[in-house]
Amino acid sequence: MSNEIVAPGSLPMQAGAGNLPPGYDSLLRDIKAEIGSAHLRVHRVINTEMIEHYWRIGRIILERQEREGWGTKVTTRLSADLRTSFPNQRGYSPRSLRYMQHLASVWPEAIGPQAVAQLPWGHVRTLLDSLDDRPTRDFYATEAVRHGWSRNVLVHHIETGLHLRQGVALNNFDATIPEGTDLLKELVKDPYRFDFTRLGDGHSELDLESALVDHVVRFLQELGVGFAFMGRQYPLQVGSQHFKMDLLFYHARLHRYVVVELKIGRAQPEHLGKLGFYTAVVDDKIRDPERDDATLGILIAAHRDEDVVQYSLRGTNQPLAVTTYRTLPAELRPLLPSPEDLARVTHEVLEKHGGAEAREA
Incomplete structure:
Protein backbone atom coordinates (compact mmCIF):
# COMPACT_ATOMS: atom_id res chain seq x y z
CA MET A 1 0.00 0.00 0.00
CA SER A 2 1.37 3.40 -0.95
CA ASN A 3 2.16 5.88 1.80
CA GLU A 4 2.16 8.83 -0.65
CA ILE A 5 0.23 11.84 0.64
CA VAL A 6 -1.90 13.54 -1.97
CA ALA A 7 -3.00 17.13 -1.57
CA PRO A 8 -6.75 17.70 -1.74
CA GLY A 9 -7.98 18.32 -5.24
CA SER A 10 -4.75 17.07 -6.91
CA LEU A 11 -3.83 13.90 -8.77
CA PRO A 12 -0.88 11.68 -7.81
CA MET A 13 2.10 11.94 -10.15
CA GLN A 14 3.25 8.56 -11.45
CA ALA A 15 6.53 7.74 -13.19
CA GLY A 16 4.90 6.73 -16.43
CA ALA A 17 4.51 9.45 -19.07
CA GLY A 18 0.97 8.27 -19.73
CA ASN A 19 -0.08 9.25 -16.19
CA LEU A 20 1.01 12.89 -16.51
CA PRO A 21 -1.78 15.43 -16.06
CA PRO A 22 -3.16 17.30 -19.07
CA GLY A 23 -1.13 20.37 -19.95
CA TYR A 24 2.15 18.97 -18.66
CA ASP A 25 3.84 19.25 -22.08
CA SER A 26 2.83 22.91 -22.27
CA LEU A 27 4.15 23.48 -18.74
CA LEU A 28 7.47 21.88 -19.59
CA ARG A 29 7.76 23.87 -22.82
CA ASP A 30 7.06 27.19 -21.06
CA ILE A 31 9.56 26.53 -18.28
CA LYS A 32 12.25 25.44 -20.76
CA ALA A 33 11.64 28.66 -22.71
CA GLU A 34 11.99 30.70 -19.51
CA ILE A 35 15.23 28.92 -18.60
CA GLY A 36 16.61 29.59 -22.08
CA SER A 37 15.60 33.25 -21.86
CA ALA A 38 17.16 33.56 -18.42
CA HIS A 39 20.45 32.13 -19.67
CA SER A 150 27.48 37.25 -35.94
CA ARG A 151 31.00 38.63 -36.25
CA ASN A 152 31.27 37.35 -39.83
CA VAL A 153 28.04 39.09 -40.80
CA LEU A 154 29.25 42.31 -39.17
CA VAL A 155 32.50 42.11 -41.15
CA HIS A 156 30.56 41.47 -44.37
CA HIS A 157 28.35 44.52 -43.89
CA ILE A 158 31.30 46.74 -43.01
CA GLU A 159 33.29 45.56 -46.03
CA THR A 160 30.35 46.18 -48.37
CA GLY A 161 29.57 49.63 -46.89
CA LEU A 162 26.07 48.94 -45.61
CA HIS A 163 25.87 52.39 -43.98
CA LEU A 164 26.18 53.95 -47.45
CA ARG A 165 23.75 51.55 -49.15
CA GLN A 166 20.90 51.20 -46.66
CA GLY A 167 17.84 53.39 -47.04
CA VAL A 168 18.94 55.11 -50.26
CA ALA A 169 16.95 53.10 -52.83
CA LEU A 170 14.34 55.02 -54.81
CA ASN A 171 10.85 54.08 -53.61
CA ASN A 172 7.26 55.26 -53.19
CA PHE A 173 6.78 53.96 -49.64
CA ASP A 174 5.83 57.39 -48.22
CA ALA A 175 2.90 57.63 -50.64
CA THR A 176 1.72 54.00 -50.57
CA ILE A 177 2.28 52.87 -46.96
CA PRO A 178 0.98 55.19 -44.24
CA GLU A 179 3.07 53.87 -41.33
CA GLY A 180 6.47 52.30 -40.76
CA THR A 181 8.10 53.70 -43.89
CA ASP A 182 11.48 54.20 -42.19
CA LEU A 183 11.77 50.48 -41.47
CA LEU A 184 10.79 49.64 -45.02
CA LYS A 185 13.36 52.04 -46.46
CA GLU A 186 16.05 50.40 -44.33
CA LEU A 187 14.95 47.09 -45.79
CA VAL A 188 16.24 47.95 -49.26
CA LYS A 189 19.90 48.56 -50.13
CA ASP A 190 21.43 50.31 -53.12
CA PRO A 191 23.47 48.83 -54.63
CA TYR A 192 23.24 45.18 -53.68
CA ARG A 193 26.63 43.48 -53.69
CA PHE A 194 26.52 40.20 -55.60
CA ASP A 195 30.27 39.52 -55.62
CA PHE A 196 29.59 35.99 -54.39
CA THR A 197 27.90 35.06 -57.69
CA ARG A 198 31.26 35.19 -59.55
CA LEU A 199 29.41 36.52 -62.60
CA GLY A 200 31.40 38.26 -65.29
CA ASP A 201 30.40 40.75 -67.94
CA GLY A 202 27.71 39.70 -70.39
CA HIS A 203 25.68 37.53 -68.03
CA SER A 204 21.98 37.03 -68.71
CA GLU A 205 19.05 37.48 -66.37
CA LEU A 206 18.79 33.70 -66.16
CA ASP A 207 22.49 33.53 -65.19
CA LEU A 208 21.94 36.12 -62.47
CA GLU A 209 18.82 34.43 -61.11
CA SER A 210 20.48 31.00 -61.12
CA ALA A 211 23.60 32.30 -59.38
CA LEU A 212 21.57 33.99 -56.64
CA VAL A 213 19.54 30.83 -56.01
CA ASP A 214 22.69 28.66 -56.08
CA HIS A 215 24.15 30.93 -53.37
CA VAL A 216 20.88 31.54 -51.59
CA VAL A 217 22.46 31.65 -48.12
CA ARG A 218 24.80 34.43 -49.20
CA PHE A 219 21.95 36.12 -51.05
CA LEU A 220 19.77 36.09 -47.92
CA GLN A 221 22.66 37.51 -45.93
CA GLU A 222 22.97 40.36 -48.42
CA LEU A 223 19.20 41.00 -48.37
CA GLY A 224 19.22 41.29 -44.58
CA VAL A 225 17.73 39.73 -41.47
CA GLY A 226 14.17 38.42 -41.73
CA PHE A 227 13.99 37.33 -45.35
CA ALA A 228 12.78 33.80 -46.10
CA PHE A 229 13.08 32.39 -49.63
CA MET A 230 9.72 31.20 -50.97
CA GLY A 231 10.56 30.25 -54.53
CA ARG A 232 12.05 30.96 -57.94
CA GLN A 233 9.91 31.51 -61.05
CA TYR A 234 6.97 31.49 -58.70
CA PRO A 235 3.77 30.73 -60.66
CA LEU A 236 0.71 32.97 -60.70
CA GLN A 237 -2.51 32.35 -62.57
CA VAL A 238 -4.67 35.35 -63.42
CA GLY A 239 -7.77 34.60 -65.44
CA SER A 240 -6.72 32.23 -68.20
CA GLN A 241 -3.09 33.40 -68.25
CA HIS A 242 -0.06 32.10 -66.37
CA PHE A 243 2.78 34.27 -65.10
CA LYS A 244 6.03 33.59 -63.25
CA MET A 245 7.73 35.97 -60.82
CA ASP A 246 11.53 35.89 -60.70
CA LEU A 247 11.85 35.51 -56.93
CA LEU A 248 9.39 35.53 -54.03
CA PHE A 249 10.36 36.10 -50.39
CA TYR A 250 8.53 36.50 -47.10
CA HIS A 251 9.83 38.88 -44.46
CA ALA A 252 9.21 37.16 -41.13
CA ARG A 253 9.69 40.27 -39.00
CA LEU A 254 7.61 42.65 -41.08
CA HIS A 255 5.01 40.02 -42.06
CA ARG A 256 5.05 40.93 -45.74
CA TYR A 257 5.64 39.11 -48.98
CA VAL A 258 8.39 40.64 -51.10
CA VAL A 259 8.47 40.18 -54.88
CA VAL A 260 11.92 40.63 -56.47
CA GLU A 261 12.36 41.15 -60.20
CA LEU A 262 15.83 41.11 -61.79
CA LYS A 263 16.98 43.12 -64.81
CA ILE A 264 20.49 43.11 -66.26
CA GLY A 265 19.96 46.42 -68.07
CA ARG A 266 18.49 49.79 -67.13
CA ALA A 267 15.26 49.96 -65.13
CA GLN A 268 12.35 50.91 -67.42
CA PRO A 269 8.77 52.07 -66.72
CA GLU A 270 7.35 48.82 -68.06
CA HIS A 271 9.44 46.84 -65.57
CA LEU A 272 7.77 48.70 -62.71
CA GLY A 273 4.37 48.21 -64.30
CA LYS A 274 4.88 44.45 -64.35
CA LEU A 275 6.28 44.44 -60.80
CA GLY A 276 3.25 46.40 -59.58
CA PHE A 277 1.00 43.87 -61.28
CA TYR A 278 2.78 40.99 -59.50
CA THR A 279 2.53 42.61 -56.07
CA ALA A 280 -1.17 43.28 -56.57
CA VAL A 281 -1.79 39.64 -57.51
CA VAL A 282 0.22 38.36 -54.51
CA ASP A 283 -1.83 40.66 -52.28
CA ASP A 284 -5.07 39.16 -53.55
CA LYS A 285 -4.16 35.51 -54.11
CA ILE A 286 -1.35 34.63 -51.66
CA ARG A 287 -1.31 37.13 -48.80
CA ASP A 288 -3.36 36.45 -45.66
CA PRO A 289 -5.08 39.81 -45.02
CA GLU A 290 -5.54 39.02 -41.32
CA ARG A 291 -1.83 38.30 -40.76
CA ASP A 292 0.18 39.90 -43.55
CA ASP A 293 0.70 43.53 -44.47
CA ALA A 294 0.83 44.83 -48.04
CA THR A 295 3.24 43.08 -50.40
CA LEU A 296 6.38 44.92 -51.43
CA GLY A 297 8.05 44.89 -54.83
CA ILE A 298 11.76 45.41 -55.41
CA LEU A 299 13.22 45.86 -58.87
CA ILE A 300 16.96 45.12 -58.90
CA ALA A 301 18.53 46.38 -62.12
CA ALA A 302 22.07 46.92 -63.36
CA HIS A 303 21.40 50.64 -63.90
CA ARG A 304 18.68 53.21 -63.35
CA ASP A 305 17.80 56.73 -64.44
CA GLU A 306 16.55 58.59 -61.36
CA ASP A 307 14.07 60.83 -63.20
CA VAL A 308 12.54 57.93 -65.13
CA VAL A 309 12.20 55.88 -61.96
CA GLN A 310 10.63 58.70 -59.97
CA TYR A 311 7.96 59.31 -62.63
CA SER A 312 7.31 55.58 -62.90
CA LEU A 313 6.89 55.20 -59.14
CA ARG A 314 4.35 58.02 -59.11
CA GLY A 315 2.20 56.08 -61.56
CA THR A 316 1.50 53.13 -59.25
CA ASN A 317 -0.24 52.69 -55.90
CA GLN A 318 1.72 49.52 -55.10
CA PRO A 319 4.68 49.89 -52.67
CA LEU A 320 7.74 49.50 -54.90
CA ALA A 321 11.46 50.21 -54.72
CA VAL A 322 14.10 50.36 -57.45
CA THR A 323 17.70 49.55 -56.72
CA THR A 324 20.84 48.37 -58.51
CA TYR A 325 23.37 45.59 -58.12
CA ARG A 326 27.10 45.19 -58.52
CA THR A 327 29.17 42.10 -59.20
CA LEU A 328 32.86 41.66 -58.52
CA PRO A 329 35.05 43.90 -60.72
CA ALA A 330 36.80 42.06 -63.55
CA GLU A 331 40.29 42.80 -62.21
CA LEU A 332 39.48 41.04 -58.92
CA ARG A 333 37.86 37.89 -60.30
CA PRO A 334 41.15 36.04 -60.92
CA LEU A 335 41.97 36.46 -57.22
CA LEU A 336 38.95 34.41 -56.16
CA PRO A 337 39.55 30.74 -55.34
CA SER A 338 37.94 28.33 -57.74
CA PRO A 339 35.14 25.99 -56.60
CA GLU A 340 37.69 23.17 -56.77
CA ASP A 341 40.03 25.09 -54.45
CA LEU A 342 37.22 25.72 -51.98
CA ALA A 343 36.21 22.05 -52.07
CA ARG A 344 39.81 20.96 -51.45
CA VAL A 345 40.27 23.35 -48.52
CA THR A 346 36.94 22.27 -47.01
CA HIS A 347 37.97 18.61 -47.30
CA GLU A 348 41.32 19.32 -45.63
CA VAL A 349 39.66 21.21 -42.78
CA LEU A 350 37.14 18.42 -42.20
CA GLU A 351 39.87 15.77 -42.23
CA LYS A 352 41.98 17.78 -39.79
CA HIS A 353 38.99 18.39 -37.52
CA GLY A 354 37.99 14.75 -37.63
CA GLY A 355 41.55 13.66 -36.80
CA ALA A 356 41.66 16.02 -33.84
CA GLU A 357 38.38 14.63 -32.54
CA ALA A 358 39.70 11.07 -32.86
CA ARG A 359 42.83 11.96 -30.90
CA GLU A 360 40.78 13.58 -28.12
CA ALA A 361 38.58 10.46 -27.94
Missing part, protein backbone atom coordinates in the same frame (compact mmCIF):
# COMPACT_ATOMS: atom_id res chain seq x y z
CA LEU A 40 20.42 34.65 -22.51
CA ARG A 41 19.66 37.56 -20.16
CA VAL A 42 22.42 36.49 -17.76
CA HIS A 43 24.87 36.18 -20.65
CA ARG A 44 23.99 39.68 -21.85
CA VAL A 45 24.44 41.13 -18.36
CA ILE A 46 27.81 39.41 -17.98
CA ASN A 47 28.93 40.55 -21.42
CA THR A 48 27.89 44.17 -20.77
CA GLU A 49 29.70 44.16 -17.44
CA MET A 50 32.85 42.83 -19.14
CA ILE A 51 32.74 45.57 -21.80
CA GLU A 52 32.22 48.20 -19.09
CA HIS A 53 35.13 46.67 -17.16
CA TYR A 54 37.38 46.94 -20.21
CA TRP A 55 36.20 50.51 -20.80
CA ARG A 56 37.01 51.48 -17.19
CA ILE A 57 40.51 50.02 -17.51
CA GLY A 58 41.03 51.92 -20.74
CA ARG A 59 39.73 55.11 -19.12
CA ILE A 60 42.15 54.76 -16.18
CA ILE A 61 45.12 54.22 -18.49
CA LEU A 62 44.17 57.15 -20.74
CA GLU A 63 43.77 59.52 -17.80
CA ARG A 64 47.13 58.54 -16.35
CA GLN A 65 48.82 58.83 -19.73
CA GLU A 66 47.41 62.31 -20.25
CA ARG A 67 48.37 63.42 -16.74
CA GLU A 68 51.78 61.79 -16.46
CA GLY A 69 52.88 61.40 -20.08
CA TRP A 70 53.26 57.61 -20.15
CA GLY A 71 54.31 55.87 -23.34
CA THR A 72 53.57 52.45 -24.82
CA LYS A 73 56.33 50.76 -22.77
CA VAL A 74 54.28 51.32 -19.64
CA THR A 75 51.37 49.42 -21.21
CA THR A 76 53.66 46.45 -21.91
CA ARG A 77 54.95 46.43 -18.34
CA LEU A 78 51.43 46.88 -16.97
CA SER A 79 50.28 43.83 -18.94
CA ALA A 80 53.08 41.68 -17.54
CA ASP A 81 52.34 42.75 -13.97
CA LEU A 82 48.61 42.17 -14.35
CA ARG A 83 49.15 38.67 -15.72
CA THR A 84 51.49 37.93 -12.81
CA SER A 85 48.93 39.18 -10.30
CA PHE A 86 46.03 37.37 -12.02
CA PRO A 87 47.60 34.28 -13.62
CA ASN A 88 44.27 32.53 -14.17
CA GLN A 89 42.60 35.43 -15.98
CA ARG A 90 42.96 36.12 -19.68
CA GLY A 91 42.43 39.32 -21.62
CA TYR A 92 45.17 41.60 -20.30
CA SER A 93 47.80 41.27 -23.02
CA PRO A 94 49.45 44.47 -24.28
CA ARG A 95 47.28 44.28 -27.41
CA SER A 96 44.12 43.92 -25.33
CA LEU A 97 45.06 46.85 -23.13
CA ARG A 98 45.56 48.98 -26.23
CA TYR A 99 42.09 47.97 -27.43
CA MET A 100 40.70 49.04 -24.06
CA GLN A 101 42.35 52.43 -24.42
CA HIS A 102 40.99 52.74 -27.94
CA LEU A 103 37.50 51.83 -26.70
CA ALA A 104 37.64 54.50 -24.01
CA SER A 105 38.91 57.12 -26.45
CA VAL A 106 36.18 56.43 -29.05
CA TRP A 107 33.39 56.40 -26.44
CA PRO A 108 34.65 58.84 -23.77
CA GLU A 109 31.27 59.00 -22.03
CA ALA A 110 29.90 56.12 -19.95
CA ILE A 111 29.82 53.04 -22.17
CA GLY A 112 26.89 51.27 -20.49
CA PRO A 113 24.04 53.05 -22.32
CA GLN A 114 25.76 52.64 -25.72
CA ALA A 115 24.83 49.84 -28.13
CA VAL A 116 28.49 48.79 -28.30
CA ALA A 117 28.32 47.65 -24.66
CA GLN A 118 25.88 44.92 -25.69
CA LEU A 119 28.24 43.40 -28.25
CA PRO A 120 30.79 40.62 -27.71
CA TRP A 121 34.40 41.76 -27.36
CA GLY A 122 35.29 40.34 -30.78
CA HIS A 123 32.62 42.53 -32.39
CA VAL A 124 33.94 45.57 -30.52
CA ARG A 125 37.48 44.93 -31.75
CA THR A 126 36.15 44.64 -35.30
CA LEU A 127 34.48 48.06 -35.00
CA LEU A 128 37.70 49.56 -33.65
CA ASP A 129 39.89 47.96 -36.34
CA SER A 130 37.69 48.50 -39.38
CA LEU A 131 36.16 51.95 -38.96
CA ASP A 132 37.51 55.44 -38.36
CA ASP A 133 34.66 57.60 -37.08
CA ARG A 134 32.23 57.41 -34.18
CA PRO A 135 28.92 57.82 -36.11
CA THR A 136 29.74 54.92 -38.42
CA ARG A 137 30.81 52.72 -35.52
CA ASP A 138 27.57 53.57 -33.72
CA PHE A 139 25.56 52.67 -36.83
CA TYR A 140 27.08 49.19 -37.09
CA ALA A 141 26.94 48.62 -33.32
CA THR A 142 23.24 49.48 -33.27
CA GLU A 143 22.43 47.31 -36.29
CA ALA A 144 24.47 44.38 -34.94
CA VAL A 145 22.60 44.50 -31.62
CA ARG A 146 19.19 44.95 -33.27
CA HIS A 147 19.62 42.07 -35.71
CA GLY A 148 21.88 39.77 -33.68
CA TRP A 149 24.65 39.71 -36.30
